[in-house]
Amino acid sequence: MLECRLTDRLGDYIDLTSDERTAVDRLTERELRLRRGATLLRENDRPGELYVLTRGTMMSYVLLDDGSRQIVRFLLPGDLVGMAGVIYQQSPETITASTDCTVAPFDRALLGILVDKHPRLGALLLALAQMERVVCTDRLAAIGRTTAKARVAALLLEVRDRLRQLDASIVDTFAPGITQEEIGDATGLTAVHVNRMLRQLEDDGLIAREGGRITLLDGPTLARISSYVNRYAGFDLGWLPPAR
Amino acid sequence: MLECRLTDRLGDYIDLTSDERTAVDRLTERELRLRRGATLLRENDRPGELYVLTRGTMMSYVLLDDGSRQIVRFLLPGDLVGMAGVIYQQSPETITASTDCTVAPFDRALLGILVDKHPRLGALLLALAQMERVVCTDRLAAIGRTTAKARVAALLLEVRDRLRQLDASIVDTFAPGITQEEIGDATGLTAVHVNRMLRQLEDDGLIAREGGRITLLDGPTLARISSYVNRYAGFDLGWLPPAR
DNA sequence: CGGCGCCTTGAGGCTGATCAAGGAACGTGG
DNA sequence: CCACGTTCCTTGATCAGCCTCAAGGCGCCG
Numbered sequence: 199m200l201e202c203r204l205t206d207r208l209g210d211y212i213d214l215t216s217d218e219r220t221a222v223d224r225l226t227e228r229e230l231r232l233r234r235g236a237t238l239l240r241e242n243d244r245p246g247e248l249y250v251l252t253r254g255t256m257m258s259y260v261l262l263d264d265g266s267r268q269i270v271r272f273l274l275p276g277d278l279v280g281m282a283g284v285i286y287q288q289s290p291e292t293i294t295a296s297t298d299c300t301v302a303p304f305d306r307a308l309l310g311i312l313v314d315k316h317p318r319l320g321a322l323l324l325a326l327a328q329m330e331r332v333v334c335t336d337r338l339a340a341i342g343r344t345t346a347k348a349r350v351a352a353l354l355l356e357v358r359d360r361l362r363q364l365d366a367s368i369v370d371t372f373a374p375g376i377t378q379e380e381i382g383d384a385t386g387l388t389a390v391h392v393n394r395m396l397r398q399l400e401d402d403g404l405i406a407r408e409g410g411r412i413t414l415l416d417g418p419t420l421a422r423i424s425s426y427v428n429r430y431a432g433f434d435l436g437w438l439p440p441a442r
Numbered sequence: 443m444l445e446c447r448l449t450d451r452l453g454d455y456i457d458l459t460s461d462e463r464t465a466v467d468r469l470t471e472r473e474l475r476l477r478r479g480a481t482l483l484r485e486n487d488r489p490g491e492l493y494v495l496t497r498g499t500m501m502s503y504v505l506l507d508d509g510s511r512q513i514v515r516f517l518l519p520g521d522l523v524g525m526a527g528v529i530y531q532q533s534p535e536t537i538t539a540s541t542d543c544t545v546a547p548f549d550r551a552l553l554g555i556l557v558d559k560h561p562r563l564g565a566l567l568l569a570l571a572q573m574e575r576v577v578c579t580d581r582l583a584a585i586g587r588t589t590a591k592a593r594v595a596a597l598l599l600e601v602r603d604r605l606r607q608l609d610a611s612i613v614d615t616f617a618p619g620i621t622q623e624e625i626g627d628a629t630g631l632t633a634v635h636v637n638r639m640l641r642q643l644e645d646d647g648l649i650a651r652e653g654g655r656i657t658l659l660d661g662p663t664l665a666r667i668s669s670y671v672n673r674y675a676g677f678d679l680g681w682l683p684p685a686r
Numbered sequence: 687c688g689g690c691g692c693c694t695t696g697a698g699g700c701t702g703a704t705c706a707a708g709g710a711a712c713g714t715g716g
Numbered sequence: 717c718c719a720c721g722t723t724c725c726t727t728g729a730t731c732a733g734c735c736t737c738a739a740g741g742c743g744c745c746g
Contacts, residue, residue: 260583262669268583282576285569287678290576290671306681313565314683320564321557325529327571332526332534334578339504339512341586342630346702377724386586391702393726425506427534434531437550439558590734621692635734637694 200364202276204250204302208322210363211433215441218316225312226250226302232295238279239293245283247303251275254299255375258282258291259383269384271330272296272376274360281327284309297375321438333429341386344424349385350395352424354405358414359428371413444608446520448494448546452566454607455677459685462560469556470494470546476539482523483537489527491547495519498543499619502526502535503627513628515574516540516620518604525571528553541619565682577673585630588668593629594639596668598649602658603672615657 205222208214214222225248232238232254239245241261256273270291273279283289284306313320333356340349354374362368374381378396379389387395399405404420406413414420421427449466452458458466469492476482476498483489485505500517514535517523527533528550557564577600584593598618606612618625622640623633631639643649648664650657658664665671 260579262583262587266587268579268586270579270582282572282579284681285572285677285679286576286673287676290673291579310565310681310683313568314561314686317558317561317564320561320568321554324557324564324568324571327568327575328526328529331571331575331578332530334575334582335504335512335514335526335535338514338578338582338585339506341582342512343506343510378726379724388703389725390704390727394702397726429530429534432531433529435529437528437554439554442558622694623692632735633693634695634736638734641694 200275200361201253202274202364203252204276204278207276208319211325211435212318212322212438218319218441221312221316222319225304225308226252228303230301230303232256232299232301234295234298237292237294238301239283239289239291241290241292242288244287245280245289246306248281248284248306248309249279249301249303251277251279252300252302254295254297256293256295256299256301257376257380258293260291267383268386269380270334272357272360272384274364276364278323278326296380316442318439318441322435325433325435325438329429336427336429337384340424346385346387346391347395347398348424349387350381350392351399351404351420352426353381353385354412354414355417355420355424355426355428358417359430363430370415370417371411373411444519444605445497446518446608447496448520448522451520452563455569455679456562456566456682462563462685465556465560466563469548469552470496472547474545474547476500476543476545478539478542481536481538482545483527483533483535485534485536486532488531489524489533490550492525492528492550492553493523493545493547495521495523496544496546498539498541500537500539500543500545501620501624502537504535511627512630513624514578516601516604516628518608520608522567522570540624560686562683562685566679569677569679569682573673580671580673581628584668590629590631590635591639591642592668593631594625594636595643595648595664596670597625597629598656598658599661599664599668599670599672602661603674607674614659614661615655617655 204226205214205219208222238249251273253275256279257269258271258273259267259269261267279293279301282291340352357374358372361372378392382389382392400407404416406415448470449458449463452466482493495517497519500523501513502515502517503511503513505511523537523545526535584596601618602616605616622636626633626636644651648660650659
């Protein structure tokens, strides 16, 4: 199973000093194991803690009155979990484990201390928050303004790019590890229609499927029809302050 | 015309020290005036600077290949503008003036310096970034999983709450200052259908319209049918580090 | 007075939802 | 080892919400 520490993730973007590394590792001293399907945090709970997801996958979503669900983000190892709730007295989202997984909980006061002692890390977290916001707006544009086929294609590309960031050996074949219903809940479609769109993409020769694994046969075309841009690349972090 | 400085906005959330105030004000030393319709930043431009919007309203949006537009956010005085692009070499969004307005440009390196000298402000900016992300996910859920009527209702409530934050005298009547086409581009609808939904809300007795001004006659019902939550309230910032 | 931007309303069509039924894979207990 | 339940995938038929196209009205400004 894929594993990634927060220091590894942050280290993808900047070279951490050993002081910074120590400070970040301090957030992940405790460890919590979750079973597939377990709920870490529920909407309107009081979100006292934050988490680093270290092993397994989770998802954050919102439930509406009529029982429908909007998946906001799939969480992968190395992701900070629960940041959206850090400013509220009530959590705006529910977070559950899609697979068995391990998280490291830490009090949110530690986040303040971390930023205070290591402003550069604060700036980096601010940058990563912006990245997530941009990913969210991309999804917004996809759901608001593109066809079902394009939305599914964009989601597949995003999943591929994020998995590749964790494991460079992943190129175009991967097991997304999410059901068609979850794809639907992330893209604003029904599971039935997601299934049809996957079939169409397959018939178009853009993807292949086999036993839960998906191969992107023609990434450029997929990206074109879905207006997909990889937001996990193309950074400019030259404005970050020096390490302290 | 409404006006709001960045220090005022940040001061809504925490009491700034005079040092912090000085540092924030330094970001807005320069001033740039824009005509209604002017574009401040275009998608894929190199985003070298950030801006504080001090007077007037703007909007940030994404254009898709087929010419359709997804409005990501309406910008009001006191808002930081361009933060989404701060981490990229190419701007992910276009920003244009909806009315004549005034912005204060500053180099993004200044952001790094600000965070370095005043970590508490860095943490606050991180918190505000999370808030925008939550607003974005609310919109996502609205577009992905709710009806046209609910989306329009939610947008009206959000506009009201944001205007009220700027001007406490605004209660339930306001001039949104946006066209029906813009409401559509923000909610993933066509202008024609927005018009029908406004008429329905009016026929239902939930809103009243008169000469471009809108009155929310029944906020609670509007909030209920649209699952709207005011994300501009209910904060918990107790975890911020002390001022430096 | 003419043009333009925006709003308004009607008619018809298409995308994606809903309802329904069945199949494959897998784990679990007898 | 097999029967069974559960979960997920797959496909067909019908329906409806929202889009598209079209036409006209109002108010403002040059």
